[in-house]
Amino acid sequence: MDPGNEILRVEQLKKYFRTPRGMLHAVDDVSFSIDEGKTLGVVGESGCGKTTLGRAILRLHEPTSGAVMFNGENILNYSAGKMKAMRKDMQIIFQDPFASLNPNMTVSQAIAEPLLIQGLYRRGSQEINRRIHQMMDMVGLASRLINTYPHELDGGRRQRIGIARALVLNPKFIVCDEPVSALDISIQAQILNLMQDLQQQLKLTYLFITHNLSVVKHLSDDIIVMYLGQLVEKAPARRLFQNPLHPYTRALLSAIPVPDPDYRMERILLEGELTSPISPKPGCRFARRCVCAVPACFEENIRLKEVEPGHFVSCHLA
Numbered sequence: 001m002d003p004g005n006e007i008l009r010v011e012q013l014k015k016y017f018r019t020p021r022g023m024l025h026a027v028d029d030v031s032f033s034i035d036e037g038k039t040l041g042v043v044g045e046s047g048c049g050k051t052t053l054g055r056a057i058l059r060l061h062e063p064t065s066g067a068v069m070f071n072g073e074n075i076l077n078y079s080a081g082k083m084k085a086m087r088k089d090m091q092i093i094f095q096d097p098f099a100s101l102n103p104n105m106t107v108s109q110a111i112a113e114p115l116l117i118q119g120l121y122r123r124g125s126q127e128i129n130r131r132i133h134q135m136m137d138m139v140g141l142a143s144r145l146i147n148t149y150p151h152e153l154d155g156g157r158r159q160r161i162g163i164a165r166a167l168v169l170n171p172k173f174i175v176c177d178e179p180v181s182a183l184d185i186s187i188q189a190q191i192l193n194l195m196q197d198l199q200q201q202l203k204l205t206y207l208f209i210t211h212n213l214s215v216v217k218h219l220s221d222d223i224i225v226m227y228l229g230q231l232v233e234k235a236p237a238r239r240l241f242q243n244p245l246h247p248y249t250r251a252l253l254s255a256i257p258v259p260d261p262d263y264r265m266e267r268i269l270l271e272g273e274l275t276s277p278i279s280p281k282p283g284c285r286f287a288r289r290c291v292c293a294v295p296a297c298f299e300e301n302i303r304l305k306e307v308e309p310g311h312f313v314s315c316h317l318a
Contacts, residue, residue: 007205008057008173009033013066015049015056022279026052027063028229031304034222036172039199039206041220041237043213043252049229050209051095054175057207058090059083070173088118091166095178097158101150108132108146111164118169135164140194156187160194167198176208180215192219213256217241222310225249228277228285231304235311245313247290284316292317 015027027049034040042050055061057068059075067074075086094100101110111132115121121128133143139160150158159179166174176195180188192215199206210216216223216237223240225233225248233246244250251268272289284290287297296316304312 005035005037006033007036007071008207009067009069010057011067011069013053013056013068014064015052015061016064019278025229025277025280027056028280030066030226030229030231032224032231032234034173034205034207036205037199037203038221039208039219041216041223042207042209042226043211043216043223044226045252046211047228048226050211050226051177053226054092054177054207054209058092058175060092084118087114088169089172090175091169091171091173092175092177093159093162093166093179096182097155097162098150098182100162101158103150106147106149107136107141107153107161110150110161111135111168114165114169120169131168135168138167138198139164154187155183156190159183159187159191163191163195163198167202170202171204173205173207176206178210181210181212188215195219213252225252228275228280230285230314231312232286232314233312234304239308239311243311245307245311245318246286246315247292248286284314 010033011031013027013030014025017024017026030053032040042053044050052061056063063076066076068076070086070090075083078086105113112121112123112128115128115131116123121131132146136143136146141157141160141164145153145157150161162179179195180191183191195206196219198204208216208219220237223235223237224231225246227248233240233244233249240249241253244253251270254266254268270289275285275288282301283299284293284297284302287293290297294316302314302316304314305318306312307318
């Protein structure tokens with residue numbers, strides 16, 4: 001990796017939530033970096049901390065500790081005013097386009113809102129109207145929809161509003177929080193192709209969160225695999241699919257449907273008790289579900305180690 005192209009570096013990021021039973025380790029000691037113009041995929045089961053990670057990076061959830069270096073500066077040290085200005089460079093596309101849009105705002109009002117919050121344009125000015133039309137055209141929304149409300153549109157058009165709203169400030173980095181999982185299959189490909197086109201056109205950097213491994217393989221340059229708040233594997237996308245090293249990664253990949261009725265792949269079914277993410281004990285959090293576990297897995301924490309160039313894994317047996 002060329003450090004000169006690095007736009008984001010996350011160092012030992014932690015986000016804990018206080019519960020009646022103890023501290024919930026939603027994100028625990030996560031570190032990675034993303035180069036400018038690249039896509040880092042984040043995969044894992046529901047509840048593994050993917051969304052919390054994305055929101056902690058943007059400080060929508062205030063991290064417990066760690067560092068988020070954006071263009072060489074730790075944004076966790078920024079004041080509220082400086083962080084507001086930073087929002088122009090860091091945006092998010094939410095999972096549910098209906099829940100993330102204000103039902104009382106028209107398409108034009110939703111797209112204009114970030115511009116007004118940042119004080120870049122006057123409400124009703126010709127400049128802001130031109131910018132709204134420009135963004136609608138960019139994401140494939142017909143101009144006749146400018147005064148419609150979210151409930152009058154289908155899921156694909158609603159998500160296009162969300163994408164336009166995220167891009168209207170010309171950001172450099174976008175967290176994509178499962179942006180197609182709430183859409184029909186027929187619409188998902190359209191939105192994914194749009195996001196790829198926009199990335200090339202605008203030189204965007206994506207953190208792409210998903211549970212769909214087929215999607216992440218198609219979109220990502222590198223992939224990190226999360227399990228109960230921790231990274232268990234990190235590798236270039238092609239390498240991860242060719243040679244998954246962590247038992248959890250292998251189990252995830254075995255569940256991908258293959259469009260060939262004659263192809264037979266051994267499905268790895270995970271059994272055993274889930275480790276609690278609340279005040280977890282030392283040891284691998286996947287050990288209770290792992291058929292390869294050895295005594296050390298239950299006793300010792302293990303950090304990511306590089307087992308081949310660019311391929312990191314957190315496993316005693318790798």
